[in-house]
Amino acid sequence: MPTNEEITRHHDPNLSENPWVTGPPAPETVAIVPYNPEWPRRYQALSVEIRATLGDAxxxxxxTGSTSVEGLAAKDVIDIDLTVADPRDENVYVPPLERLGYVLTVREPSFHEHRCLRLADPRANLHVFGPDCPESIRHRMFRDWLRAHPEDRALYEDTKRAAVPGGGNVMDYNARKQKAVRQIYDRLFRAAGMM
Structure with a gap:
């Protein structure tokens, strides 16, 4: 199990590492849409398919992500955290997922061996981590905090809407949200007695 220090440490990208498997994504318009009650059902269908395909892996x-928080406006993209025994052992999960239409787009050895696969239809980002990964724990904590704290859910939604007009790619949009995201993490970690 990771320590509180490992869980509460914010990730700063390793600038010497190129995470893009097939090159950086083309700029796309980020659109925030009202909460869609279909999102949990969409996640459920995707998770059933992933489990059926990968089995015991x-x-x-x-x-995770904004579509997992009822009432929160979000990009119409389902974020899923998948835990496997070793994300470096891509042969176990990448080829079967590719047959479902997922494309490996990100490989970040310096960031808990994170891998990200994208699905075009329905839009989904599948984040792959190993057991007891601090980032997976952070994702669940952030989701659960937003579900239980309407004031921070509203702050996060306002922050996302304000970040959209800057243009660029999703990474640029995420960077514009970073200050508010870290403020929310600070509150939830302190409330959990981790800081």
């Missing part, structure tokens, strides 16, 4: 699977 799936150690855990969670709906």
């Amino acid at each position: 799936v150690l855990g699977i969670e709906h």
